[in-house]
Amino acid sequence: MIEQTLKEAKFACRAMQLVDKDTKIEALKKIHDNLLNRMSYILSENDKDIQAARANGMRESMIDRLQLSEARLQEIAQGVLDVAALPDPIGEVVREIHRPNGLLIKQVRIPIGTVAVIYESRPNVTVDIAAICIKTNNVCVLKGGKEAIHSNIALAEVMNEAIKDVLPAHVINMVQVTDRQAVNDILNGIGLVDVVIPRGGKGLIQHVVQNAKVPVIETGAGLCHVYVDKEADLDMAVRIAVNAKLQRPSVCNAMETLLVHKDVAEEFLTKLKPEIERVQVYGDQTALHYLPGQTATDENYSTEYDDYKLNVKVVNDVDEAIEHIYDHSTKHSETIVTENKATAQYFMDALDSACVYHNASTRFTDGSQFGFGAEVGISTQKLHARGPIGLPEMTSTKYLIYGSGQIRE
Numbered sequence: 001m002i003e004q005t006l007k008e009a010k011f012a013c014r015a016m017q018l019v020d021k022d023t024k025i026e027a028l029k030k031i032h033d034n035l036l037n038r039m040s041y042i043l044s045e046n047d048k049d050i051q052a053a054r055a056n057g058m059r060e061s062m063i064d065r066l067q068l069s070e071a072r073l074q075e076i077a078q079g080v081l082d083v084a085a086l087p088d089p090i091g092e093v094v095r096e097i098h099r100p101n102g103l104l105i106k107q108v109r110i111p112i113g114t115v116a117v118i119y120e121s122r123p124n125v126t127v128d129i130a131a132i133c134i135k136t137n138n139v140c141v142l143k144g145g146k147e148a149i150h151s152n153i154a155l156a157e158v159m160n161e162a163i164k165d166v167l168p169a170h171v172i173n174m175v176q177v178t179d180r181q182a183v184n185d186i187l188n189g190i191g192l193v194d195v196v197i198p199r200g201g202k203g204l205i206q207h208v209v210q211n212a213k214v215p216v217i218e219t220g221a222g223l224c225h226v227y228v229d230k231e232a233d234l235d236m237a238v239r240i241a242v243n244a245k246l247q248r249p250s251v252c253n254a255m256e257t258l259l260v261h262k263d264v265a266e267e268f269l270t271k272l273k274p275e276i277e278r279v280q281v282y283g284d285q286t287a288l289h290y291l292p293g294q295t296a297t298d299e300n301y302s303t304e305y306d307d308y309k310l311n312v313k314v315v316n317d318v319d320e321a322i323e324h325i326y327d328h329s330t331k332h333s334e335t336i337v338t339e340n341k342a343t344a345q346y347f348m349d350a351l352d353s354a355c356v357y358h359n360a361s362t363r364f365t366d367g368s369q370f371g372f373g374a375e376v377g378i379s380t381q382k383l384h385a386r387g388p389i390g391l392p393e394m395t396s397t398k399y400l401i402y403g404s405g406q407i408r409e
Contacts, residue, residue: 001177002185005141006114006192008170012139013113015168021088024134027166028084031131034162035077035155043068045154046123053121053147061250061307066121066148076127083131083373089391090137104402109395111137113194116186117376118208120200121147126155128367128374130172134163136394139171141193143186145200146178187212197389199377202304217385217393219377222252222332223304224362227321227347229338230261234268236359237337242275243361244335250306252378253333253365257301257311259321265314266290279310286314301328318343322350329353331380333362354380354387 035042046068053063068076089109097105115138119125126142133140144152156174163171175182186193187208195215198208202221209218226244228237244255260268269290281293282300291312300311301324315321318336325334335357336347344358355365355378365388367375372390379385385393 002175002182005173005175006186006189009114009139009141009173010192012168012170016111016137016139016171019137019167023166025084027134027163028080028131030162030166031159032077032080034158035073035080035127038158039070039073042073042151042154042158045150048150049148058147059307062121064248065250066123068123068151072124076124079128079368079374080131082368083135086135086373086391088135089395094397101406102404103406106400107397108400110398112394112396114139114141114192115394116141116143116189116193116196118143118183118186118196118198118204120145120204123148123151123155125199126152127159129376130159132374132376132391132394134167134171136391138394141173141175141186143175143183149178184211187214189214197376217379217389218381219379221304221330222254222378223256223302223328223330224253224333225257225259225325225329226255226335226337226362227259227318228261228264228268229318229336229340229343230263231340231343232264232337233339234264234271237268238271238275240335240337240361241272244363245276245279245310247363249308253362254306255310255362256303256305257313257328259324260287260312260314262286262314262316276310279308281310281312283312284314287312304330318347322347325351332378333357333365335360335362354378
């Protein structure tokens, strides 16, 4: 079954190569409209997933990732229009070379081909990836988590219904079985899958990276840090820390560890305390003098919670903060809060994470917040793509060479 899906997707790539810019925009607009028109159906299918999740004891922070609402669906649909409005990268000339022998060489952007994405319980990802793939003339094979199976099938059905008279068949392919063998079949799809992208927790990502026989773009688990420097505006630091942890704790760009300079620990943590009463704190001895909680272990500092849990550590200086981040970070997103621009630049230059901030929440590491319309994921590797994966990252290139009879001597 999976092999047949992959073969159909690969064949669709040939037709998608020739789809023009206006046709893609038309398709995306139709998807936007149909998501809104079929909202009741989508929400009723999503409710099946929510009921099953609660019956199975899924924690509320994870149910938040799974749940759709009218407002969220409107936001998802708007994201499709945002992608439609972005500059089209396909055919863009990356570089142009005029050789002495008269050859004109152009390197241009082209689609990658069949993009398989394996992801967990976030149904918005289904629409984001489909929109980005259509805009970049790619074909997607989507394997969502079993927790969102009804939602994902409904969303794929609604999108395919919208584009059936506009785009080639099998451009959006939803894998409807939930067993792990389906994942392994995708990972072994040599010659059929051009790239696989895992989007989810550490276990999923490691499984894909360790078992794939096809190319992988590794998206990273999010163990994000905020460092409050001795020269920070402490009121600003409280706002940033609260937003980074609590605005949506279940996502990969939420803060998991808060590092605080010893010179401002008492004042800052005293200000922070009433704002994080619902958060379980794991801290070092100094932090626990000001905040109720449990003693943090090395395992705590290396854990992505995706929950109302937070590590807090008091450090001697910016260098100790940097060292701690290198020891525990997944190279996703880190923030320094300080009014000292030299210290901020030092912190930003020293770290090797995909996104490093000065005086802003880590929650901005997101394709839509970066102006990409949507994202396929947040890449923490260095080759091909890094940070939010938007339209340019979903392309490859080829060379077009124009001659007038030249032969090589």
